[in-house]
Amino acid sequence: MTAVTLVLLPLVVATVLLFAREALVARAIALIGAIATFVTAVLLPGSGAVQVPWIPTFGAFIAFDPGHAGGVLALVASLVMVPTVLWASLRVESNTGRFLAALFAMWSGLMGLFLARDLVLFYVFWEATLIPSLVMLGGWGGAQRRQALLKYLLYAVAGSFAMLLTIAAIKPLAGAESYLFADLLAATVSLDVLTQTWLFAGFALAFAVKLPMFPLHHWLIDFHEQNHPSGAADVAGTLYKVGGFGLFAWALPLLPEGARQAAPLLLALGAFTAVYAAVIATRANHLKRLLAYASLSHMGIVAVGLFGLHLAGLSGAMYLLAAQMVTTGGLFLISGMLHARRGSLDADSYGGIAASAPALAAVTLLVLFASIGVPGLANFPGEFLALLGAFQASTAAGVLAVLAVIAAGVYGVNLYQRLYQGPQPNAVADLRPLEVVVLAPIVAATLWLGLAPAAQLRVFEADAIVTVERIEQAQDGVDAPLVAVGEVRR
Amino acid sequence: MIPADGFIVWSVLAPALTLLGFAGITLLLAVFQSDRGFIAIVALTGVLSAAVFALNLLMQAQGGLAEAGFGLRYLADVPATAFTLVVLVGTALAILVAQGTLGRMGLDHPEYYPLVLLSATGAVVMVSAGDLITLLLGLEIMSLAVYALAAWRTEARQSQEAGLKYFLLGAFASALFIYGIALTYGAGGHFDYAMLMAAFTQPGFEAHVTALLGAVLIIAGLGFKAALVPFHQWAPDVYTGAPTPVTAFMAVVVKAAAFGALLRIASTVFASLEVGALGAVLPGVLSVLVGATLVVGNFGALLQTGVKRMLAYSAVAHAGYLGLAVLAADQAGMAAAAFYLAAYTLMSIGAFAVLSALMDDDDAGDGIERFAGLARTRPWLAAGMAVSLLSLAGIPPLAGFVGKVLVIQAAIATGHAALAVLAIVTSVVAVVYYARVVVAMYLREPSAGTRAPERTTARPLGVALGLAVVGTIVLGLVPGLWYGLVDHGQNLLVFVSLR
Numbered sequence: 001m002t003a004v005t006l007v008l009l010p011l012v013v014a015t016v017l018l019f020a021r022e023a024l025v026a027r028a029i030a031l032i033g034a035i036a037t038f039v040t041a042v043l044l045p046g047s048g049a050v051q052v053p054w055i056p057t058f059g060a061f062i063a064f065d066p067g068h069a070g071g072v073l074a075l076v077a078s079l080v081m082v083p084t085v086l087w088a089s090l091r092v093e094s095n096t097g098r099f100l101a102a103l104f105a106m107w108s109g110l111m112g113l114f115l116a117r118d119l120v121l122f123y124v125f126w127e128a129t130l131i132p133s134l135v136m137l138g139g140w141g142g143a144q145r146r147q148a149l150l151k152y153l154l155y156a157v158a159g160s161f162a163m164l165l166t167i168a169a170i171k172p173l174a175g176a177e178s179y180l181f182a183d184l185l186a187a188t189v190s191l192d193v194l195t196q197t198w199l200f201a202g203f204a205l206a207f208a209v210k211l212p213m214f215p216l217h218h219w220l221i222d223f224h225e226q227n228h229p230s231g232a233a234d235v236a237g238t239l240y241k242v243g244g245f246g247l248f249a250w251a252l253p254l255l256p257e258g259a260r261q262a263a264p265l266l267l268a269l270g271a272f273t274a275v276y277a278a279v280i281a282t283r284a285n286h287l288k289r290l291l292a293y294a295s296l297s298h299m300g301i302v303a304v305g306l307f308g309l310h311l312a313g314l315s316g317a318m319y320l321l322a323a324q325m326v327t328t329g330g331l332f333l334i335s336g337m338l339h340a341r342r343g344s345l346d347a348d349s350y351g352g353i354a355a356s357a358p359a360l361a362a363v364t365l366l367v368l369f370a371s372i373g374v375p376g377l378a379n380f381p382g383e384f385l386a387l388l389g390a391f392q393a394s395t396a397a398g399v400l401a402v403l404a405v406i407a408a409g410v411y412g413v414n415l416y417q418r419l420y421q422g423p424q425p426n427a428v429a430d431l432r433p434l435e436v437v438v439l440a441p442i443v444a445a446t447l448w449l450g451l452a453p454a455a456q457l458r459v460f461e462a463d464a465i466v467t468v469e470r471i472e473q474a475q476d477g478v479d480a481p482l483v484a485v486g487e488v489r490r
Numbered sequence: 491m492i493p494a495d496g497f498i499v500w501s502v503l504a505p506a507l508t509l510l511g512f513a514g515i516t517l518l519l520a521v522f523q524s525d526r527g528f529i530a531i532v533a534l535t536g537v538l539s540a541a542v543f544a545l546n547l548l549m550q551a552q553g554g555l556a557e558a559g560f561g562l563r564y565l566a567d568v569p570a571t572a573f574t575l576v577v578l579v580g581t582a583l584a585i586l587v588a589q590g591t592l593g594r595m596g597l598d599h600p601e602y603y604p605l606v607l608l609s610a611t612g613a614v615v616m617v618s619a620g621d622l623i624t625l626l627l628g629l630e631i632m633s634l635a636v637y638a639l640a641a642w643r644t645e646a647r648q649s650q651e652a653g654l655k656y657f658l659l660g661a662f663a664s665a666l667f668i669y670g671i672a673l674t675y676g677a678g679g680h681f682d683y684a685m686l687m688a689a690f691t692q693p694g695f696e697a698h699v700t701a702l703l704g705a706v707l708i709i710a711g712l713g714f715k716a717a718l719v720p721f722h723q724w725a726p727d728v729y730t731g732a733p734t735p736v737t738a739f740m741a742v743v744v745k746a747a748a749f750g751a752l753l754r755i756a757s758t759v760f761a762s763l764e765v766g767a768l769g770a771v772l773p774g775v776l777s778v779l780v781g782a783t784l785v786v787g788n789f790g791a792l793l794q795t796g797v798k799r800m801l802a803y804s805a806v807a808h809a810g811y812l813g814l815a816v817l818a819a820d821q822a823g824m825a826a827a828a829f830y831l832a833a834y835t836l837m838s839i840g841a842f843a844v845l846s847a848l849m850d851d852d853d854a855g856d857g858i859e860r861f862a863g864l865a866r867t868r869p870w871l872a873a874g875m876a877v878s879l880l881s882l883a884g885i886p887p888l889a890g891f892v893g894k895v896l897v898i899q900a901a902i903a904t905g906h907a908a909l910a911v912l913a914i915v916t917s918v919v920a921v922v923y924y925a926r927v928v929v930a931m932y933l934r935e936p937s938a939g940t941r942a943p944e945r946t947t948a949r950p951l952g953v954a955l956g957l958a959v960v961g962t963i964v965l966g967l968v969p970g971l972w973y974g975l976v977d978h979g980q981n982l983l984v985f986v987s988l989r
Contacts, residue, residue, distance in 0.1 A: 055970045057825070057977040058896070120895070124886040131885070138933050146933050150925070157921045161884075165914040168895055172903040 002047035003064035006040045006074065007112045013037070014104035014132075017097045026097030027089040033104060034085040041078035041111075044071055049117070051180070059171060059178035060120040069249055069318050069463045070114035072456045076322045077114065077239045079445050080329045081107050083438040087333055088232035090434060091340060092140065099140055099228075105132035106236045113242060119167055119179040119250065126242070127160050133240055136233040141226040148222035155219040159209030166202030170254070173199070184254055185466070193257045200258025203251035204266065211243030211299050213266075214273040224292040224332075229345060231336030234288065235329040238295060244302040244321045248314060249463070252306065256470040259309065267307040267390070271397040274300025274404035282411040287335045287345040294371065294411065295328045297404050298379070304401045305386025311468050313389010315460035320382030322456065323449045327371040327378050330442035334364050337435055338419070341428040347415065352424035359431045361420045363439050370446045372412035373405055378449035381457070499559030502566035504543035505574050506614045512536025513607035520600030530589040530950070533603040534582060537610065541578040544614075547571045548975060562684050563621035572828040572976040573617035573750035576835055580742035581610040583839040583954045588735035590951025591846040595853070597642055597733055606739060609635035613743050617750030621682040622671045622708075625751055629667070629715070632747055633660050636740060640732040643853065652731025659724045660714065667711025673704030674759070683758040690762040698768050705760055705772055709779070712755075715748035718813060719782040722806045726790070729802035733853055737798070738842035741805045742835040749812050753827050757819035773817060780813035781912055788916040791923045798849075798856040800923055801841055804882060807920060808834055811897050814913060818900035826896035828976035833881065833889035833965055840878030840958035844871050847947045847955075861927050863936030871947065872931045874955045881962045883924040884917055889965035896973075 013033030020026040049065035066074065085103055092099045109129030116122040130153075138149050171179060173195055176187035191199070209216045227233040252259050277296035284290035298320065305317030337360065339345055354361035370377035373384075383405065391398035431439070449456070516533050523529060547557065548571035556567040585606060592598040612632025619625035637660065641653020675681060677697040678689035690701060714721040729737045760772050787807030794800040812834075815827035848864075848871070849855050865872040881888035894917065901910045947955075965972055 055892075055973060057973060058969070124891075127886045127891075131880075135932075138929070146929060149929065149933070150922075153925055154918070154922065157883075157885075158918045161914045161917050164884075164895065165898065165910060168899040168910065169902045169907065172899060 001050065002040060002043050003066050003115050004050055006037065006044060006078075007064065007108055007115065009033070009037050009040055010104040010108035010111065014101040014108065017101035017104060020097040023093075023096040026100055030085050030089045030100040030104070034082045037107065038078050038082045041075050044075055051117075054118075054121070058120070059176070061118045061178060061180050062121060063117040063180055064112075064115040065117045066115055067459075068117075069460050070116070070245065072459050073245060073318070073322055073325075074111050074114040076325055076445065076449075077110050078107070079441055080235060080239060080325050083333060083441050084232050084235040084329065086434075087336060087438045088230060090438075091230035091336060092228060092232065095139070099136065099232075102132040102135045102139070103232065103236055105129075106136075106240065110239055110242075114245065117181045119170070119181070119184060121179075122246075122250065123160075123163065123167055126163075126246070129240055130156050130160075133233070133237060136236065137223065137227055140228040140233065142229075143226075144222070145226045148219075148226040152219040152223050155209050155216065159206035159216070162202045163206035166199050166206075169202075170199055181250075188254045189470075191255070191257070193261065196255045196258030197261045198258070200251060200255040200262055203246070203255070204262060207243035207246040207251060208266075208269075209243065210241060210246065211303060212241065212296065213243070213269055213299065213303050214276055217273065217277075217296055220296060221289055221292045224288045225286060227288075229336060229339045231288075231332035231334075231339070234291070234332040234335075238328045238332065239325050241295070241299065244299065244306060244317055247306050248318055248467075252309070252314070253463075253467045253470065256467055257474050259307075259467075260471060260474065263307045263309055263393070267304060267394060267397045270300050270303025270307055271390070271400035271404075272300070273297070274304060274401050275407065276300075278404040278407035278411065282407060282414065284411075285347050287338065287347055288332070290347065290411065290415065291328060291331050291335060294331075294408065295324065297408060298324045298328070298371075300404060301383060301386050301401055304390040304397055305382075308386075308389035308391075308393035308397075309468070309471055310389040310392045311461065311464050312385045313392070314464035314467060315457055316382045316385020316387075316389055318382070318460040318464075319449075319453060319457060320379060320386050323378035323382050324371070326442060326445040326449060327367055330367040330439070330446070331364075331371060333438060333442065334360070334367065337431075342426070347418050350419045351422045352420070353426065353428050354420035355424050356427035357430040359436075363431070363443060364420065365416055366443060367446060368412050368416055370450065372408040376450050378446045380450060381453040385457075499557050502547065502557045502559040502564055502618070504547070505540040505578070506611050506618070508540040508543060509536060509607050509611040509614060512539075513604045513611060516607060517601070517604040520604065523600075526593065526598045526600065527589065529600060529603050530585055533585055533607055536607060537578050537582045537585065540614070541575060541582070544571050544574040544578060548575065552975065558620060562682050563619070563624050564615075565618050565620040568976060569750070569754060569824050569828065570618040573746060573831070574614050576746045576828065576831045577610060577613045577617060577743055577750075579832070580746060580835040580839065581606060581613075581739070583835070583843075583958060584735065584739035584743065586950040586954035586957075587738050587839065587843050587846055590843075590948035590954065591735045592733070594945075594948070595643075595733060595851045599642075602639075602642070605635045605639055609639070609739070610743060613747035616747040617754075619751065619754075620684070622674065623681050625755075626664075626668065626671060628747070629711075629751075630664065632744065633664070633715070636744060639736045639739065640728055642733050642736055646852070648731040648853075649733065652728040655724055655731075656728045663711050663714035663721065666707050666714075670704045670707025670709075670711060673700050673707065675704075677701035677704060683755065686759050687762040690759070691765070698763070698766060701763055702768055702771050705763060706775055708755060709752070709772075709775065712748050712752045713779060715744055716752060716812070717745065717783075717806045717809045718779045719786045719806065719810075720779075722783065722786065722809070725806055726799055726802045729805065730796070730799045734798065734842060734846045734849055737802070738839055738846070741801070741838050741842065745805065745809065745812075746831045746835060749809075749816070749827060749831060752816055753819045753824055756816050757824060761820045776813065776817055777906065777909060780810055780817060781909055783807070783810035783813055784909075784912055784916045788919045792919055794923070795858065796856045797858060797861065797927060798845060800927075801838070801845070804920070804923070805838070807916070808838075808882075810916070811894060811913060814897045814901040814906065814909060817906050817909070818897075818904040822896070822900040822903060825973065825977040826893070826900045829896055829965075829969065829973050830893035832972050833893040833962065836958045836961040836965065837878045837881040837888070837890055840874055840955055840962060841882065843951055843955040843958065844875040844878070847871055847951055858927060858930050859937060861930045862934035864931040867936055871955075874959045875931060876928050877959045877962055879924040879928055881966065883921045885921075887963075887966045889962045889969070892966055892969040892973075
C-alpha cells in the first residue's frame with residue numbers, strides 16, 4: 001500500500017493546493033505535503049506490491065511494485081522533489097498555490113510511472129504527467145512560452161501516440177493474458193523478429209523523444225529556456241526525462257529481438273547525441289540552455305549504456321539516470337538561486353562572485369563536479385558502467401562517448417570559472433539559511449549516490465538480467481550455443 | 491428467452507414507446523403551457539424514464555435474458571440497449587444545453603422538445619432494429635425531426651440552408667439506402683438480419699454480387715448519417731448553420747444511431763458475406779471509407795478558423811475512429827464502439843455546451859479569439875472546455891483516450907494494422923487543432939474587441955457541462971463502469987445461431 005499512498009498523496013496535496021488562495025497557506029501545505037510524501041518514499045524499499053484489476057475485460061491492472069528499478073528512481077526523484085517544492089514556494093511569486101499544485105501533480109505522475117507494472121497504467125501516468133508540466137510552462141514561462149509549449153506538446157504527443165499504437169498492438173499480437181509486465185514478458189517470446197522490430201520502433205520513437213535523443217531533442221532546449229527562472233519547473237522536467245527508464249523497464253525486456261535489430265543505429269545516435277550536446281554546451285551562454293545541453297549529453301550516455309545491451313551498461317545507464325536527476329536538478333536550482341541574486345541567466349553577467357559567496361561557490365563546484373563525472377560523486381558509477389557497456393558493444397561508440405565526458409569536463413570547469421572566478425565587479429549575497437536547507441538534500445544525495453552505489457546497482461542489475469538473458473537466449477537460437485549467462489556472471 | 495417467430499414482446503419497446511408518449515405529451519403541453527422550462531423538464535422526465543427501462547433491459551440482457559420481439563425485428567440485447575442508453579444520455583444533455591441557450595437566442599418555440607424526443611425515438615428504433623424495414627422506419631423518424639431542427643432559426647439564411655441541404659442530401663441518401671434494402675431483399679429473400687445471414691451462408695447461394703451491391707448502398711445510406719467520407723459533405727455546413735444546441739444534438743445522437751445500426755449490420759449481414767472470392771469487397775470498401783474519413787476529418791479540422799466548424803470536422807474525424815470499430819464489428823468492435831460513443835457523447839456535449847455559452851445570440855462569434863484569455867475571465871467554462879477537448883484529442887486519463895485505445899486495439903486484432911497506424915498519425919494532427927483552443931484559453935490575453943460577452947451561464951447549461959465533464963473524467967479513470975456493461979456484444983450472434 002505504500003506505493004499507492006506515494007502515488008495518491010501528492011495528488012491529494014495538489015488538489016488541496018488548488019483551493020489555497022493565500023500564498024502563505026499554500027506554502028505551509030506544500031511543506032507538510034512534501035515532507036509527508038518524502039517520508040512515504042523512504043518507506044518504499046521493501047514495501048509490498050499491489051495488484052488490483054482495473055479494466056478486467058481490457059486486461060489492465062492497477063499494479064505497482066516498488067521492488068524494481070522504478071522503485072529506486074521514485075525514491076531519488078522524491079528526494080529531489082522536496083528541495084524543488086521548497087524552492088518553488090520561496091521563489092514563485094504569482095499564483096504560488098497553483099504552481100505548487102502543478103509540481104505535486106507531476107510528483108504524483110512520476111511516482112505512478114516509475115512504479116507501474118502494468119503497461120496501460122504506465123502509459124496513463126506517462127501521458128498524464130505531461131499536463132502539469134505543460135501547465136507550468138504555459139502559466140509561468142517566459143515571453144516565448146507559447147512556441148516552446150506547442151513544440152513540446154507536439155513532440156511529446158507524437159511520441160506518445162506511437163507508443164499508444166504499440167501498446168494497443170502488443171497484447172493481441174503476442175496473445176498475452178493481460179497488460180501486466182509478467183504476462184507480457186511470458187507472451188512476447190512468441191513474437192517473430194519482424195513484429196518485434198516494428199513494435200520496438202514504436203516504443204523507441206516515444207522514448208527517444210522523452211530521453212531525449214538527437215534528432216528528437218529540439219523541444220528540450222526551448223522548454224528549459226522558457227520555463228520559470230526559479231528553475232523549479234526545470235527540475236521537474238528533468239525528472240520527467242524518463243525515456244531511458246521506459247526503454248530499460250519495458251521496451252528492452254519485452255522486445256529484446258527488436259532491440260537487437262535497432263541497437264546499432266540507436267547506439268550511434270546516442271553516442272552522437274552525447275558528443276554533439278556536450279560540444280554545444282561548451283559554447284552556450286544562457287545558463288539554462290547550457291544545462292539543457294549538458295543534460296542532453298548525459299542522456300546520450302544513458303542511451304549508449306542501454307543500447308550496448310550488456311549487463312553493466314544497462315544498470316549503469318539507470319544509475320546515471322538517477323544520479324543526473326540529482327545533479328542536473330541541483331544545477332537548475334542553483335541557476336534559480338543565481339537568478340534570484342542578479343536577475344539574469346546569462347553566464348556573462350556573472351564572474352568573480354566566489355569571493356562574496358564562498359558557500360554557494362563550494363556547493364556549485366561539488367554538484368558541477370558530480371555532474372561531469374568526478375569519481376566519488378553521484379554521476380561517476382553510472383557513467384563508468386554505461387561506458388563499459390558501450391565499449392563491449394562497439395569501440396567506436398565508446399570512444400565517442402568518452403569524448404563527450406571529456407567535453408563535459410571542459411564546459412563544467414569553464415562554467416565554474418565564468419561564474420565564480422576572475423575579476424570581481426559585483427558582490428552578491430552568500431547562501432541564505434533557507435537556501436542551505438534547499439541545497440542540503442542535493443548535496444547529501446550527491447555524496448550518497450557517489451559513495452554507496454552497491455545497493456541501488458543490485459536492484460538495477462536484477463532487472464537488467466532479464467533483458468540480457470532473453471537476448472542471449474535469442475542468440476543461442478540462432479548461433480552456436482554460447483556460454484550461459486549465469487556462468488559468465490559467476 | 492428465445493422468442494418464437496412472430497411472438498410479440500412489448501417490453502422491448504418500452505424505451506421507444508416512452509419517448510414517443512412523452513413526445514405527444516410535450517406537444518400537447520406546448521399548446522397550453524407558456525413556460526418552456528416546464529416543458530423541458532417534462533421532456534427530460536421522459537428521457538430519464540426511457541433510460542430506466544433501457545437500463546433494466548440492459549441488465550437483463552447482461553444476465554443472458556436478452557429479449558427480442560416481433561419475430562426478431564426489434565431487439566433488446568446488449569448492443570441494442572447499450573446504444574439506446576448512449577442515445578438517451580446524449581438526448582438528455584442536449585435538452586439541457588438547449589434549455590440553457592434557446593431562450594437567450596429567441597429560439598425557444600414550444601415544438602422544440604417534442605421534435606427532439608421524436609428524433610430520439612427514431613434513433614432508439616434504429617439501434618434496436620433487427621430488420622431492414624424497422625431500421626428504415628427508425629431512420630426516417632429520426633431524420634425528419636432533425637431536418638426541421640436544423641432549420642430552426644427560420645429567419646437566418648444559414649440555418650435555412652442547413653435544413654434544406656440536410657433534407658435534400660438526406661432524401662438522396664435514404665433513396666440509396668432503400669435501393670440497397672431492395673437489392674439485399676432480392677438476394678436474400680428476407681428483411682431481418684438473422685434470416686439474411688442464414689440465406690447468405692446457405693450452400694449454393696449464388697447472388698453474391700447483388701447482395702454486395704445492396705450492402706454497399708446500405709453503407710452509403712448509413713454512412714451519410716454517420717458522416718463518413720465521402721458522404722460527409724453536408725456535415726460541416728449543416729453543423730455550422732444549425733443553431734449550436736441543435737448541432738450538439740445532431741453531432742451525438744444522430745451519429746450514435748447511425749453507428750449503432752451500422753455496427754449491427756456489419757457484424758451480422760456483412761460478416762456473412764465475407765466468404766468466397768468476393769469476401770474482401772466489403773471490408774475493402776469500409777477500410778477505404780474509414781481511411782479517407784480519418785484523413786479528411788482531421789486535416790479539415792486543422793484548416794478551420796471557427797471553433798464550431800472545427801468541431802464539425804472533428805465530428806467527421808471521430809466517425810473515422812468509430813469506423814475502425816465497425817471493421818472489427820464481429821469481435822471486440824461492438825463493445826469498443828459502445829464505449830467510444832459514450833465517451834464521444836460526453837466530451838462533445840461538453841465542448842458544444844461551452845460553445846453555446848460563448849456564442850452570440852445570432853450564433854455568430856465562434857472565432858478562436860473569443861476563447862483568448864477565457865481561463866482568466868471564465869475559469870470554469872475554460873476548465874470544462876479544456877477537459878472536453880483534451881479528451882477528444884485522446885489524452886489520458888480521460889474517456890476519449892480509453893475509447894481510442896479500445897478501437898485501435900480492435901482494429902489491430904482484426905488485422906487492420908495499417909489503418910491503426912493511420913489513426914494514430916491523424917491523432918497527432920488532431921492534438922494540434924484541439925490544443926490551439928486550449929492554448930488560446932490559457933495562454934493568450936483577452937483582447938477588448940473580441941472577448942467573450944459577459945453573461946452568466948444559464949443553470950441548465952452549467953448542469954449539462956458539469957455532468958459531461960465529470961462523466962468524461964470518471965469514464966477515463968474507471969472505464970470498467972461502462973465497458974463492463976457493454977462487453978457482451980456477442981448476444982446477438984447467439985440469437986442468430988439458435989434459430
